[in-house]
Amino acid sequence: MTGVAASRDAIVRAEAWLCDLPVETVRTDAMQSFLSQETIFVRIETASGATGLGYSYTIGTGGGAVLDLLRTVLLDAVTGLDASRHEAVWRAMISSTRATTVGAVSSLAFAAIDTAVWDVKAKSSNAPLWIAAGGARESIPLYDTEGGWLHLSGDELVESALSAQRHGLGGVKIKVGKPRGAEDAERLRAVRDAVGWGFDIMVDANQAFTAAEAIRRAAQFDDIGLAWFEEPLPAEDVSGHASLARSSSIPIAVGESMYSIGHFKEYLHAGAASILQPDVARIGGITPWLKVAHLAEAYNVAVAPHFLMELHVALTCAVPNSLYLEHIPQLRALTNGDMAIESGAGVPSDTPGLGIDWNLDAIDGLRVR
Structure with a gap:
């Protein structure tokens, strides 16, 4: 230059x-x-x-x-x-x-x-982020998280899953971590019975279990046909995740609580995860996020990022090995419009830049002085 x-x-x-x-x-x-x-x-x-x-x-x-x-x-x-x-x-x-x-x-x-x-x-460069960062695809399948929180009843989980299915989304994520695994399994089976087998169910433990308990619960979930088991153990327990991955056919997903490219490399090298979930904010930005995605591609592993759907919609469309985008709106109070959704898939903006239509007055009104 x-x-x-x-x-x-x-x-x-x-x-x-x-x-x-x-x-x-x-x-x-x-x-x-x-x-x-x-x-x-x-x-x-x-x-x-x-x-x-x-x-x-x-x-x-x-x-x-x-x-x-x-x-x-x-x-x-x-x-x-x-x-x-x-x-x-x-x-x-x-x-x-x-x-x-x-x-x-x-x-x-x-x-x-x-x-x-x-x-x-x-x-x-007059380019939207999804093209500037790679431009691999024009949309990304969505799954819903908002209807899967741990405090919700089994009936509420079923109702939310059916709503997501009617809206064309590809799946739902349900939180697990009830005192007994049988209670988690009962809630999950109720959802599976309602949505059938052509709809994905993911589960997320938010690092709640020991390796032994995660292996035990994975066995209890084995007949539900889960798309992935997310953050079953603390993020620093690479060996525990590797043991779980060897013992279960359920894909193991990790990444939202990892803050360096090297940590992701350790998981991939150990065979401890088969889906990576890097978060732009927690990995340090778009620059390292793309490196994690391409590292995963080298290992033939998919990425399905955590949170920040308004930004991740562009990045999942930038790379070839993206699997899903988590539908969990959080910026509507600060933007002039919602992320575009067509036939259950997120569509990135063609506006040059990040593609987020910020409401600058609203942002200023929520500043911590």
């Missing part, structure tokens, strides 16, 4: 702020309740006047720490860098935080900047 072009793409201003966004519905799993979403925004401007708006999030705590790292270290570290060179920007963030990486706070902060960089980069 010439010096003139580089100067036009140089980041000349960067700011960060925090919004406290209420959740859209009651959400409970085996480990916690999702009560609020701290959403961290970063806005960058280049010398040419191009702007990018990126974001990250936490489930209720830690947003202030992420914001502080951005304001005291990272925004200064990236100012002056070429926004068209996302790898160089990401490396600069790593170099400025060696003592605190790899970790959740750093990765969440990286993601807010990296998504802003990709936003301005895609806008500058």
Whole structure:
């Protein structure tokens, strides 16, 4: 790139702020309740006047720490860098935080900047993110999570699953982690009996079990025909996941609680997961998310990312080995329109940039002052 072009793409201003966004519905799993979403925004401007708006999030705590790292270290570290060179920007963030990486706070902060960089980069090339990042497909099948929370009754689970099926979605995810596995299995069988065998059922334990209990519950679920068993164990227990994967025919899905590319590599090398669920915010941005997706492709493993459907719809359409997109709306209070859905599939925006139609007045109204 010439010096003139580089100067036009140089980041000349960067700011960060925090919004406290209420959740859209009651959400409970085996480990916690999702009560609020701290959403961290970063806005960058280049010398040419191009702007990018990126974001990250936490489930209720830690947003202030992420914001502080951005304001005291990272925004200064990236100012002056070429926004068209996302790898160089990401490396600069790593170099400025060696003592605190790899970790959740750093990765969440990286993601807010990296998504802003990709936003301005895609806008500058007049391309939507799904094409700028690969353009592998034009839509992605959806599955529903909102109707599967742990506090819901069996009848409510069935009703929600049938509604998702009527709307053309490919499956539903149901939380597990009741005191006894038989209770989980009973709830799942009720849903299977209602929807039949042409509809996927996923289960998610949110890291609640030991390896022994996960193996035991997988055996109790074996006749239900599950599409995957998500986060059965704590994310750091690679060997436990490998033992479970060897003992069960149910595909094991992990990734929402993993914060580095290397952690995903360990799972793949150990044969401990057959579906990866990287989260842009938690892995540190679009730049490392794409690396995880391509690493999974090299292992012939599918990706089905966690949360952030408004952003992940573009990324799942960018790569060839995407399996599903999780339908769990959370940004409607901050945007001017919903993600497009056609025949039960998510459709990415063709607007240059991330493709999220932000309502800037609403964002400003929810700022934590």
